[in-house]
Amino acid sequence: MTDMLQFDTETARRVEAVYSTPDVIAQRAEVRALLALRPGEDVVDIGAGPGFLAAEMADEVGPHGRVHAVDPSASMRGLAAGREAPIEVDDGSAEALPLPSASVDVAVATQVLEYVVDVRQALGEIRRVLRPGGRALVLDTDWDSIVWHSTDDARTARVLAAWEEHLVDPHLPRTLGPALAAAGFEVAPPRVIPLLNTGDDRDTYSAGLVPIITAFVRGRGGLDDDEVQAWADDVAALDDATFFSLNRYVFVATSGR
Template sequence: MLEFDEENARRLVAVYTTPDVVDQRRAIRAVLALQPGEHVLDIGSGPGLLATEMAEEVGADGRVHGIDPSDSMLEIARHSETPVDYGLGDALTLPFADEEFDVAVSTQVYEYVDDIEGALAEARRVLRPGGRLLVLDTDWDSIVWHSSDRERMARVLSAWNEHLADPYLPRRLPALMRAAGLEPADAAIIPILNVGADRNTYSAGMLGLLAEYVAGRGGITADEATAWADDLRSLGDDYFFSINRYVFVATRS
């Protein structure tokens, strides 16, 4: 698993503020269509960017709680001026009473969780009857990343998958939700497409973090990981990256 220490947390914040991820949060909020006064739980709230935006939508009569297992992420989130309440916690042990929330949101979190059934059961527990859960995760089979060495790219991506409990979770989520007593009501794709040299993109921001993680894994040496990243940065106008995030909304029965 990735360790979200202070350095990595701040690097991820830079990625989360790229136009790609700003657009992703906008799309999530459009799907959710939050109403004033709703109570919302952000499971794995990270630096709090989505939680803050949701707090603006539910207004003064609403409430947003964010939980995260990373002290570094919580420290960043708490330094922002926001009405969100943050606390330490994880998807398998939500520190809240039964039927406390109208909405629960989990973005890029469940693919890290070994016990996805337990996580969905916890989300259902804290939702009120008729409450809705939004889950966004990536199916890493959807990635297209141009490289001058396709064989090396395949090995790098295979090593990168080791940081996830399930790199292909979205294809299983509808059935898992139904089994947990959550009825899928909506589904959508949020694509990320980066074409040409631009440092202010999701994939450019992830390059260094990814190269550091794969070094020493899956037969990838540190020199090879560096050469992989340098190759991508050298592509200029030929740079190409695409991936799909999958969004599911389910209601509690």
């Protein structure tokens, strides 16, 4: 899977910038409301990335709780370790969590399982590390949910088709409910978190996503540098005619007692 998006220094920095936008800050607030963490709880943030959510959760569980931030990317772990919060940052993957069995109350994986080759194994790992009655929250995007206005819909479709190669399963939310149930969880009805950008604001998720997409799709799906740059320039030039939306799907599940 070396063909997927690599979370190297440059990509990690771009992801950190996108995840600092008001859109993603609001997404994290919704995630934390659904989790309803209590002081003293132990949490694992799987694929914690730049560590924003882990840091916010550390604040909520307080000095008697613990937040483990696990990520296989050294660049991401470096960013997470730099957050001013008492989080424990560890190397590890969703398929082999570096935690003992029945050691946490809550497991979170936001925008991570869609990058995982063996989702069944990852859900089994979440079950293993959760204490009886523990909660899991999994959030992923269905990349078919993108609605992105441009002046050349055929070119936008080519760019987005190439972008789908950046991860293992661009449509994971469609199968996550049954997969969680098969792993032994009680699954609540999923929620949707839409991201919607209209108008000329540039401090948005979609504006921040453009450089990540352009860097990834160059040379893929027959797209050359000029065509990719023309697409990026086109969506940027729309200014107050910008229209972008995309859906995140959130699953909250409980491990049996």
